[in-house]
Amino acid sequence: xxxxxxxxxxxxxxxxxxxxxxxxxxxxxxxxxxxxxxxxxxxxxxxxxxxxxxxxxxxxxxxxxxxxxxxxxxxxxxxxxxxxxxxxxxxxxxxxxxxxxxxxxxxxxxxxxxxxxxxxxxxxxxxxxxxxxxxxxxxxxxxxxxxxxxxxxxxxxxxxxxxxxxxxxxxxxxxxxxxxxxxxxxxxxxxxxxxxxxxxxxxxxxxxxxxxxxxxxxxxxxxxxxxxxxxxxxxxxxxxx
DNA sequence: AAGCTAATCAACCGCGCACTT
DNA sequence: GAAGTGCGCGGTTGATTAGCT
Numbered sequence: 001x002x003x004x005x006x007x008x009x010x011x012x013x014x015x016x017x018x019x020x021x022x023x024x025x026x027x028x029x030x031x032x033x034x035x036x037x038x039x040x041x042x043x044x045x046x047x048x049x050x051x052x053x054x055x056x057x058x059x060x061x062x063x064x065x066x067x068x069x070x071x072x073x074x075x076x077x078x079x080x081x082x083x084x085x086x087x088x089x090x091x092x093x094x095x096x097x098x099x100x101x102x103x104x105x106x107x108x109x110x111x112x113x114x115x116x117x118x119x120x121x122x123x124x125x126x127x128x129x130x131x132x133x134x135x136x137x138x139x140x141x142x143x144x145x146x147x148x149x150x151x152x153x154x155x156x157x158x159x160x161x162x163x164x165x166x167x168x169x170x171x172x173x174x175x176x177x178x179x180x181x182x183x184x185x186x187x188x189x190x191x192x193x194x195x196x197x198x199x200x201x202x203x204x205x206x207x208x209x210x211x212x213x214x215x216x217x218x219x220x221x222x223x224x225x226x227x228x229x230x231x232x233x234x235x236x237x238x239x240x241x
Numbered sequence: 242a243a244g245c246t247a248a249t250c251a252a253c254c255g256c257g258c259a260c261t262t
Numbered sequence: 263g264a265a266g267t268g269c270g271c272g273g274t275t276g277a278t279t280a281g282c283t
Contacts (some may be wrong), residue, residue, distance in 0.1 A: 016251075016277090038268060054269075055252065090271060101271075181246050 013047045023045055025053055026061050040153055059100045066098035070107055078104055079112055 028044035089101035
Protein backbone atom coordinates (compact mmCIF):
# COMPACT_ATOMS: atom_id res chain seq x y z
CA UNK A 1 0.00 0.00 0.00
CA UNK A 2 2.93 2.27 -0.55
CA UNK A 3 4.26 4.14 -3.49
CA UNK A 4 7.60 3.17 -4.87
CA UNK A 5 10.37 5.58 -4.04
CA UNK A 6 11.56 7.76 -6.88
CA UNK A 7 13.02 11.20 -7.46
CA UNK A 8 11.42 14.00 -9.41
CA UNK A 9 13.19 16.44 -11.75
CA UNK A 10 14.50 18.58 -8.92
CA UNK A 11 16.00 15.57 -7.20
CA UNK A 12 13.43 15.48 -4.45
CA UNK A 13 12.42 12.07 -3.24
CA UNK A 14 8.85 10.94 -3.64
CA UNK A 15 6.92 7.88 -2.70
CA UNK A 16 6.93 5.94 0.50
CA UNK A 17 8.86 7.15 3.49
CA UNK A 18 11.65 5.03 4.87
CA UNK A 19 12.10 4.50 8.63
CA UNK A 20 15.31 6.49 8.37
CA UNK A 21 13.49 9.47 6.88
CA UNK A 22 10.81 9.17 9.52
CA UNK A 23 13.45 9.21 12.21
CA UNK A 24 15.11 12.29 10.73
CA UNK A 25 11.85 14.16 10.50
CA UNK A 26 10.83 13.10 13.98
CA UNK A 27 14.16 14.12 15.44
CA UNK A 28 14.10 17.49 13.77
CA UNK A 29 10.53 18.42 14.56
CA UNK A 30 10.93 17.17 18.09
CA UNK A 31 13.98 19.29 18.60
CA UNK A 32 13.18 22.46 16.67
CA UNK A 33 9.50 22.31 15.90
CA UNK A 34 7.96 22.95 12.52
CA UNK A 35 8.89 26.60 12.08
CA UNK A 36 8.90 26.47 8.28
CA UNK A 37 7.85 23.40 6.38
CA UNK A 38 9.45 24.59 3.18
CA UNK A 39 12.88 25.04 4.71
CA UNK A 40 12.61 22.18 7.16
CA UNK A 41 13.65 19.30 4.89
CA UNK A 42 16.91 21.06 4.05
CA UNK A 43 17.81 21.48 7.70
CA UNK A 44 16.57 18.04 8.63
CA UNK A 45 18.69 16.43 5.94
CA UNK A 46 15.74 15.17 3.96
CA UNK A 47 15.46 15.11 0.19
CA UNK A 48 11.74 15.77 0.38
CA UNK A 49 9.57 18.74 -0.32
CA UNK A 50 8.13 20.61 2.63
CA UNK A 51 4.64 19.57 1.75
CA UNK A 52 5.57 15.93 1.86
CA UNK A 53 7.24 16.41 5.25
CA UNK A 54 4.23 18.21 6.64
CA UNK A 55 1.89 15.52 5.40
CA UNK A 56 4.03 12.75 6.80
CA UNK A 57 4.19 14.48 10.14
CA UNK A 58 0.51 15.32 10.31
CA UNK A 59 -0.75 11.96 9.15
CA UNK A 60 1.72 9.54 10.57
CA UNK A 61 4.45 10.79 12.85
CA UNK A 62 2.54 13.26 14.97
CA UNK A 63 2.22 11.93 18.49
CA UNK A 64 -1.11 11.02 20.05
CA UNK A 65 -2.35 9.66 16.77
CA UNK A 66 -4.73 6.75 17.06
CA UNK A 67 -4.03 3.92 14.72
CA UNK A 68 -6.35 1.09 13.90
CA UNK A 69 -10.04 0.66 13.36
CA UNK A 70 -12.59 3.33 13.96
CA UNK A 71 -14.93 2.69 16.87
CA UNK A 72 -18.70 2.77 16.29
CA UNK A 73 -18.79 5.99 18.31
CA UNK A 74 -16.20 7.57 16.06
CA UNK A 75 -18.06 6.46 12.98
CA UNK A 76 -21.26 7.88 14.35
CA UNK A 77 -19.53 11.18 15.01
CA UNK A 78 -18.10 11.26 11.50
CA UNK A 79 -21.47 10.60 9.92
CA UNK A 80 -23.16 13.24 12.02
CA UNK A 81 -20.48 15.81 11.35
CA UNK A 82 -20.36 15.01 7.67
CA UNK A 83 -24.09 15.53 7.44
CA UNK A 84 -23.55 18.87 9.10
CA UNK A 85 -20.30 20.06 7.60
CA UNK A 86 -19.98 18.21 4.31
CA UNK A 87 -16.51 17.30 3.08
CA UNK A 88 -14.73 19.51 5.56
CA UNK A 89 -12.48 16.75 6.73
CA UNK A 90 -10.21 18.92 8.77
CA UNK A 91 -13.17 20.29 10.70
CA UNK A 92 -14.41 16.76 11.25
CA UNK A 93 -10.96 15.62 12.32
CA UNK A 94 -10.86 18.43 14.84
CA UNK A 95 -13.72 16.72 16.64
CA UNK A 96 -11.97 13.38 16.69
CA UNK A 97 -8.80 13.56 18.72
CA UNK A 98 -6.07 11.35 17.36
CA UNK A 99 -7.58 10.98 13.93
CA UNK A 100 -6.31 12.74 10.84
CA UNK A 101 -8.39 14.31 8.11
CA UNK A 102 -6.80 11.96 5.60
CA UNK A 103 -7.68 8.93 7.69
CA UNK A 104 -11.25 10.10 8.14
CA UNK A 105 -11.58 10.93 4.48
CA UNK A 106 -10.33 7.49 3.50
CA UNK A 107 -12.60 5.79 5.98
CA UNK A 108 -15.55 7.78 4.70
CA UNK A 109 -14.94 6.88 1.08
CA UNK A 110 -14.21 3.23 1.73
CA UNK A 111 -16.84 2.45 4.35
CA UNK A 112 -19.20 5.06 5.61
CA UNK A 113 -20.25 6.55 2.28
CA UNK A 114 -21.38 3.17 1.03
CA UNK A 115 -23.28 2.55 4.22
CA UNK A 116 -25.00 5.92 3.99
CA UNK A 117 -25.79 5.39 0.32
CA UNK A 118 -27.36 2.06 1.13
CA UNK A 119 -29.43 3.60 3.90
CA UNK A 120 -30.36 6.42 1.57
CA UNK A 121 -31.54 4.12 -1.21
CA UNK A 122 -33.37 1.95 1.33
CA UNK A 123 -35.14 5.06 2.56
CA UNK A 124 -36.09 6.06 -0.97
CA UNK A 125 -37.31 2.56 -1.67
CA UNK A 126 -39.45 2.56 1.41
CA UNK A 127 -40.72 6.03 0.53
CA UNK A 128 -41.67 4.81 -2.92
CA UNK A 129 -43.42 1.77 -1.48
CA UNK A 130 -45.23 4.03 0.92
CA UNK A 131 -46.21 6.46 -1.79
CA UNK A 132 -47.44 3.79 -4.19
CA UNK A 133 -49.30 2.07 -1.37
CA UNK A 134 -50.84 5.33 -0.31
CA UNK A 135 -51.49 6.30 -3.89
CA UNK A 136 -53.37 3.10 -4.58
CA UNK A 137 -55.49 3.79 -1.53
CA UNK A 138 -56.16 7.27 -2.80
CA UNK A 139 -57.04 5.82 -6.16
CA UNK A 140 -59.39 3.20 -4.74
CA UNK A 141 -60.94 5.83 -2.55
CA UNK A 142 -61.25 8.11 -5.53
CA UNK A 143 -62.82 5.32 -7.55
CA UNK A 144 -65.38 4.73 -4.85
CA UNK A 145 -66.01 8.43 -4.61
CA UNK A 146 -66.21 8.71 -8.35
CA UNK A 147 -68.65 5.87 -8.60
CA UNK A 148 -70.86 7.61 -6.11
CA UNK A 149 -70.69 10.95 -7.84
CA UNK A 150 -70.56 9.48 -11.29
CA UNK A 151 -74.08 10.48 -12.07
CA UNK A 152 -73.40 14.07 -11.03
CA UNK A 153 -70.05 14.71 -12.66
CA UNK A 154 -67.90 13.12 -15.32
CA UNK A 155 -65.23 15.84 -15.50
CA UNK A 156 -63.27 14.72 -12.47
CA UNK A 157 -62.50 11.38 -14.08
CA UNK A 158 -58.95 10.65 -14.98
CA UNK A 159 -57.39 13.12 -12.57
CA UNK A 160 -56.94 10.54 -9.86
CA UNK A 161 -55.22 8.29 -12.31
CA UNK A 162 -52.48 10.83 -13.00
CA UNK A 163 -49.09 10.33 -11.40
CA UNK A 164 -48.94 11.65 -7.80
CA UNK A 165 -51.80 12.53 -5.53
CA UNK A 166 -51.67 16.21 -4.75
CA UNK A 167 -51.58 17.66 -1.28
CA UNK A 168 -55.21 18.63 -1.58
CA UNK A 169 -56.03 15.09 -2.49
CA UNK A 170 -54.41 13.94 0.74
CA UNK A 171 -56.16 16.54 2.85
CA UNK A 172 -59.41 15.89 1.08
CA UNK A 173 -58.97 12.27 1.79
CA UNK A 174 -58.41 12.87 5.49
CA UNK A 175 -61.46 15.03 5.70
CA UNK A 176 -63.60 12.66 3.78
CA UNK A 177 -62.65 9.33 5.18
CA UNK A 178 -64.28 7.94 8.27
CA UNK A 179 -62.24 6.95 11.32
CA UNK A 180 -62.69 3.28 10.63
CA UNK A 181 -61.80 3.38 6.98
CA UNK A 182 -58.65 5.49 7.29
CA UNK A 183 -57.23 3.78 10.34
CA UNK A 184 -54.76 1.79 8.31
CA UNK A 185 -53.68 4.83 6.43
CA UNK A 186 -53.05 6.80 9.59
CA UNK A 187 -51.04 3.95 11.02
CA UNK A 188 -48.96 3.82 7.91
CA UNK A 189 -48.28 7.51 8.13
CA UNK A 190 -47.11 6.95 11.68
CA UNK A 191 -44.99 4.02 10.63
CA UNK A 192 -43.40 6.14 8.01
CA UNK A 193 -42.71 8.92 10.47
CA UNK A 194 -41.28 6.40 12.89
CA UNK A 195 -39.17 4.97 10.15
CA UNK A 196 -37.75 8.37 9.36
CA UNK A 197 -37.12 8.99 13.04
CA UNK A 198 -35.39 5.68 13.43
CA UNK A 199 -33.35 6.35 10.36
CA UNK A 200 -31.63 9.23 12.01
CA UNK A 201 -29.08 9.88 9.29
CA UNK A 202 -31.52 10.23 6.47
CA UNK A 203 -32.61 13.75 7.02
CA UNK A 204 -29.27 15.42 7.60
CA UNK A 205 -27.80 13.47 4.75
CA UNK A 206 -30.48 14.54 2.34
CA UNK A 207 -30.27 18.03 3.68
CA UNK A 208 -26.54 18.09 3.37
CA UNK A 209 -26.24 21.04 1.07
CA UNK A 210 -28.86 23.24 2.59
CA UNK A 211 -27.18 24.00 5.89
CA UNK A 212 -25.84 27.32 6.91
CA UNK A 213 -22.22 26.67 7.85
CA UNK A 214 -21.91 29.84 9.86
CA UNK A 215 -25.01 29.08 11.83
CA UNK A 216 -24.35 25.46 12.61
CA UNK A 217 -20.60 25.30 12.85
CA UNK A 218 -19.77 25.86 16.44
CA UNK A 219 -16.03 26.13 16.84
CA UNK A 220 -14.62 23.88 19.46
CA UNK A 221 -12.04 24.85 22.00
CA UNK A 222 -8.71 24.74 20.25
CA UNK A 223 -6.38 22.09 21.46
CA UNK A 224 -3.36 23.50 23.22
CA UNK A 225 -0.30 23.88 21.03
CA UNK A 226 1.50 20.57 21.08
CA UNK A 227 4.51 20.56 23.31
CA UNK A 228 6.77 17.63 22.97
CA UNK A 229 9.54 16.78 25.36
CA UNK A 230 12.63 14.80 24.53
CA UNK A 231 11.38 12.18 26.95
CA UNK A 232 8.16 11.83 25.01
CA UNK A 233 10.07 11.52 21.78
CA UNK A 234 12.25 8.80 23.20
CA UNK A 235 9.27 6.96 24.57
CA UNK A 236 7.45 7.25 21.29
CA UNK A 237 10.48 6.14 19.31
CA UNK A 238 10.82 3.09 21.50
CA UNK A 239 7.29 2.11 20.69
CA UNK A 240 7.48 2.77 17.00
CA UNK A 241 10.96 1.82 15.83
C1' DA B 242 -2.06 -22.27 -7.72
C1' DA B 243 -3.08 -18.58 -10.80
C1' DG B 244 -5.60 -14.80 -12.36
C1' DC B 245 -8.79 -11.24 -11.57
C1' DT B 246 -11.24 -7.69 -8.95
C1' DA B 247 -12.26 -4.88 -5.07
C1' DA B 248 -10.75 -2.64 -1.03
C1' DT B 249 -7.47 -0.07 1.50
C1' DC B 250 -4.72 3.83 2.64
C1' DA B 251 -0.30 6.49 2.16
C1' DA B 252 1.08 9.94 -0.63
C1' DC B 253 0.72 13.32 -4.39
C1' DC B 254 -1.38 17.31 -6.72
C1' DG B 255 -3.65 21.55 -7.37
C1' DC B 256 -6.16 25.19 -5.54
C1' DG B 257 -7.37 28.83 -2.40
C1' DC B 258 -6.55 31.57 1.54
C1' DA B 259 -3.69 34.35 4.60
C1' DC B 260 0.15 36.83 5.34
C1' DT B 261 4.22 39.51 4.06
C1' DT B 262 6.91 42.51 1.17
C1' DG C 263 -3.01 47.05 -4.73
C1' DA C 264 0.05 43.49 -6.79
C1' DA C 265 3.19 39.85 -6.38
C1' DG C 266 5.35 36.34 -3.87
C1' DT C 267 5.40 32.79 -0.37
C1' DG C 268 3.81 29.32 2.81
C1' DC C 269 0.36 26.52 4.57
C1' DG C 270 -3.76 23.82 4.81
C1' DC C 271 -7.36 21.45 2.63
C1' DG C 272 -9.84 18.34 -0.36
C1' DG C 273 -9.64 15.44 -4.40
C1' DT C 274 -7.26 11.92 -6.63
C1' DT C 275 -3.87 8.37 -7.59
C1' DG C 276 -1.63 4.09 -7.38
C1' DA C 277 0.81 0.17 -4.96
C1' DT C 278 -0.35 -3.44 -2.16
C1' DT C 279 -3.36 -6.73 0.04
C1' DA C 280 -7.42 -9.56 0.55
C1' DG C 281 -10.91 -12.14 -1.26
C1' DC C 282 -13.12 -14.55 -4.80
C1' DT C 283 -13.43 -17.61 -8.92
